[in-house]
Amino acid sequence: MASSDQDGVIQDPLHQPQPEELSTDKAQLRRPSWYAEMRQEQPVRYDEERNRWDVFRYEDVNAILRDHETYTTTFGNTTEGKSMFTEDPPEHGRLRNFASNWFSPRTLREKRPRFEEIADELIDEIEPGNVDIISEFAHPYPVTIIAESLGLPIEDYEQFIEWSDASLRVPPRTDDDEMATPEEQETAIREMSQYFSELVHERADGDGSDLITIAATNDDLSHKEKVTFCHGILVAGNVTTINLITNALWCFEEFDLIDDIRSGAIDRKQAIEEVLRYRSPAQSLVRRTTQPVEIGGKEIRKGELVTAWTGSANHDPATFDAPEEFRPERKPNRHISFGGGIHICLGAPLARLEADIALERLLDRFEVVEPDLSDLSPQATPFGLQSLPCYLEK
Template sequence: MSLEEIFAFHRQDVGPVRYVEPIGGWVVTRYADVARVLTEHAVFSSDELRYSAQPVPHGSNPLLRSLSATDPPRHHALRRIVSQVFTPRAVSSLEPLVEAHVGALLAAAGPTFDLVGEVAGPLPVRTIAGLLGVEPVRWPDFVRWTEDITSFFGAFTADETRRTAFHAAVGEMRACFRAEIEQPTGVIATLARSGLTADEVLDFCALLLVNGHETTTTLLVNAVLCLADRPKPADLRPAVEEVLRYLPPTGGTDRFVTRPTTLGGQELQPGQRVVAMITAANRDPDVFADPHTFDPDRTANPHLSFGRGVHFCLGAHLARMQVRVALAALLDRPWRITGVDTRRSPVGVDVRKVALATNRRC
């Protein structure tokens, strides 16, 4: 798939709320409707295990018990505790470490390298491992655990190979993080002493590992795709925000109706699934001027890529910082894209490889 085809695939127009039989839920695309779904947690819950009227074959996934799948009031209590990991001061203190990781990864890359496998994938793994105090020997396991956990959902749970890999990954991951709870210092041990149960600490670590890894990796890859063949932006901050709007790391997110309600003129019933299409909402012409054009200098940019309301992404600042640091280093050296390997997914396009050619000049 070419860059033009990738961009075209994400060109989604907004429309009325509609029920889509193959996915068994209501698809929401208008900015105002998506924002409402993301904000009104009392009506549109993140707790699939509690509210879904349909069986949840991936119910053993630890992400379904984590902060992102918990509603207030318990959500507020959990978030107050774990948010200490992501204060602006804490994130800023990690920037020198991120710069060192980026430098080491680029130094190890050859004149032609795979952005996904050699830079964008390893970077958040190293950052999260450093944040949690996990030794480098575990870094490859972080990647494998993420892949095995995220590939186990819906109909894929019937695949015996995926099921075996999933349970092995969850077991290994929990054992690794449980050992960290017993340490006298470190983020995980601190959280365990801050009022969280051991299971809540482990579920938060799983959320941080899986979502933090995938979001940052995809955002960095998408930024490189969007900025290819363009002059280096004078300010990377609005450029990263425009990547988040134009080619977001997450195409959509699920919510579950808790009580009868009306959305976009449609009557929704308790237990029904609602798919909030962030990709489409980010291109709503009622909110964004010239929505299908990538503008790295766009200023008014209230995109929904990190969510809204109580579930606004806790690690948004960390993801932005990592991508900004990596982009600055990449854009300081001439490079060009020589190949892209993609795979279709239910809500977008997964970019599996991006071949870059560079002259390694620093």
């Protein structure tokens, strides 16, 4: 989910400029109706404020994601090491394929017991009663899994979480914490890159199975590319997964499904797919045109930025029956919440596994799980909530 802007500075992919129409909390919560209006009235439009095109229909969004020759993720030279997010083939394959095996569902299956343990250890620490389920669980759980997957020494976890929150400008974990300022964000990114850089050097001859060693021992990558890979994993896999777990609890409570999910009357994995469709953490992806192109009857010049609204595509009635209904048993469910084409999410099997375990353990360990949806605090991108009060009883 990374991109960079036209003059080559890597932009924070999680904070792409948002259109005026989504500028309030109320508007965030009414996204589906805005998307419906746009698909109907302006399925392809130019937004002067943000200097980019917006595309809303499933067919068009899907076509954009699958055509990397016309719609590239390269945005100019950067001073950072090259990253799979912002390269076309053949560089893209060189920067991605070496890690594919680690992310395969087969490799990940072996990790399930350890991930369950991580979830259980966090749950052991939760005092039942009224809690913010994000700061108590949905946040530390995926960050711990990423720290462990990168093979970070356990004594560095706290520091890593601090850098990670500041670098991604994750909302405060407690009322006392402030969201990082842009300066603090920059410092965190610099310090974390330095930290990754040292670990990459240390593990150059390592034989571990962690992601840092896998990058460090790969002769096809430069040192900078190895460091950028580690940072990219964190950027792509942290807030998105926090939000998937949160959005699942939000949907299950709103549609009164918690007991059925717990009992197995509703298939949990299938329901998670519907959460991905209905309230996807990634609502939009950015591309740049490499040639003049016509889409939805509009002429787009070469070199223009195009926002492909996957969040809108996932609610397009031309592709989904009754898209505004949350149907946990929906099958097939052709959502494009993990993107499509060559940049399709490398971490999708991990995200699915993490969400499955998180929901299984929470609903298994607590007899009552009651999110309070009375005063929601939406977060624009990746789409989710800043906090989710929840009543828990064992």
